[in-house]
Amino acid sequence: xxxxxxxxxxxxxxxxxxRLSCAASGFTFDTYWMGWVRQAPGKGLExxxxxxxxxxxxxxxDSVKGRFTIFRNNAKNSLYLQMNSLRAEDTAVYYxxxxxxxxxxxxxxxxxxxxxxxx
Amino acid sequence: xIQMTQSPSTLSASVGDRVTITCxxxxxxxxxxxWYQQKPGKAPKLLIYEAxxxxxxxxxxxxxxxxxxxxxxxxxxxxxxDFATYYCQQYNSYSLTFGxxxxxxxx
Numbered sequence: 001x002x003x004x005x006x007x008x009x010x011x012x013x014x015x016x017x018x019r020l021s022c023a024a025s026g027f028t029f030d031t032y033w034m035g036w037v038r039q040a041p042g043k044g045l046e047x048x049x050x051x052x053x054x055x056x057x058x059x060x061x062d063s064v065k066g067r068f069t070i071f072r073n074n075a076k077n078s079l080y081l082q083m084n085s086l087r088a089e090d091t092a093v094y095y096x097x098x099x100x101x102x103x104x105x106x107x108x109x110x111x112x113x114x115x116x117x118x119x
Numbered sequence: 120x121i122q123m124t125q126s127p128s129t130l131s132a133s134v135g136d137r138v139t140i141t142c143x144x145x146x147x148x149x150x151x152x153x154w155y156q157q158k159p160g161k162a163p164k165l166l167i168y169e170a171x172x173x174x175x176x177x178x179x180x181x182x183x184x185x186x187x188x189x190x191x192x193x194x195x196x197x198x199x200x201d202f203a204t205y206y207c208q209q210y211n212s213y214s215l216t217f218g219x220x221x222x223x224x225x226x
Contacts, residue, residue, distance in 0.1 A: 035215075037163075045155075045163065045206055047215040059213045062120075095162055103210045105153035107174070109162035 002026040002108045004096045009113030016086050016117070022079040022096030022110055030054070030074040033099040035106060036081050038092035046092075049081065050099060057102070064090075086117045121145050121209050125218035131226040138194040140221045142207035147187045151211040154183055154192045157220075158203045166205075167192065197223070 008020040020036070035050040049060045049070040058070050069082040079096055093114050097106035122145040132138050142152065150170040155163035165174045167183035170190055180195040194201055202225055207218040 044220045045157075045208070045217040047208075047217065050213075050215070061214065100168075101210075103151070103213050103215070105165060105168045105208060105210055106163075107165050107168075109164075111162055 002098065004098065004108060004110035006094065006096050006110045006113040009094065009115045011116045011118065012086050013119050014087060014117055017082070017084045018086065018115060020081040020083070020094055020096075020113060020115070024077045024079065024096075024098075027098070027108075029072075029077040033102055033104065034070075034072060034079045035097050035099050036070060036079075037095045037097055037106065037109075038090075039095070039112075040089075040092040043092075048094070050102065051079070052102065059102075083115070086115075088117050091115060091117045120214050121148060121212055121216055123207055123209055123216050123218040125205075125207060125221045127221060128219065129222045129224060131224045132197050133226045134197055134199060136197045136226075138197050138201075138223060140192045140205055140207075140223075142185075142190045142192070142218050144188045144190075144209055144211075148209045148211035150186045151209060152183075152185070152190050153208045153210065154181075155206045155208065156201075156203045157206065163206065194223075 003025045005023045036048040051070045067085045093112040095112045096110040098108040152170045154167040157163040171183045204222045
């Protein structure tokens with residue numbers, strides 16, 4: 001059974017940093033693109049970033065470029081999102097999701113982890 | 120970026136109704152479109168990919184159609200479990216974008 005379990009969310013002050021983690025199991029992690037999608041409270045879904053199977057290629061939504069970094073550790077079956085220079089508008093539930101390609105839909109999602117950016 | 124616009128934003132329907140949700144893209148995305156269902160406090164669930172392909176395990180009352188810039192998600196006979204919010208997502212470009220969502224409510 002495919003499982004994606006996010007962790008690392010919490011309360012951070014504006015300008016602060018946080019790293020989210022996603023532990024994957026039930027599939028061959030290093031054969032899939034992976035991504036992060038977020039959802040602000042009461043709002044819709046917003047794609048944040050995607051990363052290639054071997055970590056050699058990454059894509060970001062414009063609003064996080066230069067502040068967020070997606071990376072992975074295939075030996076640990078784990079995906080990460082390093083978030084720096086956090087803003088109030090980054091407040092959201094962050095979902096880890098499996099992608100079937102570099103431009104693709106997401107076929108499995110984690111349960112999400114909440115990031116709140118507030119002073 | 121490609122903008123995705125769903126209509127309506129909210130839909131009130133009864134069990135057994137046929138329901139149609141529309142998603143329009145700001146430019147052609149060929150057939151690179153997915154539909155998701157999301158219930159409160161839960162992660163989205165993939166229903167349809169490549170505009171009309173049903174994801175494994177999804178009931179056959181769900182169907183998708185369209186190409187280019189206009190797409191539809193149809194629920195042939197609405198069931199109690201189907202009251203949720205539905206999102207479309209394009210993946211024609213590397214900058215992935217979602218529609219704003221359509222909430223299907225009980226009439």
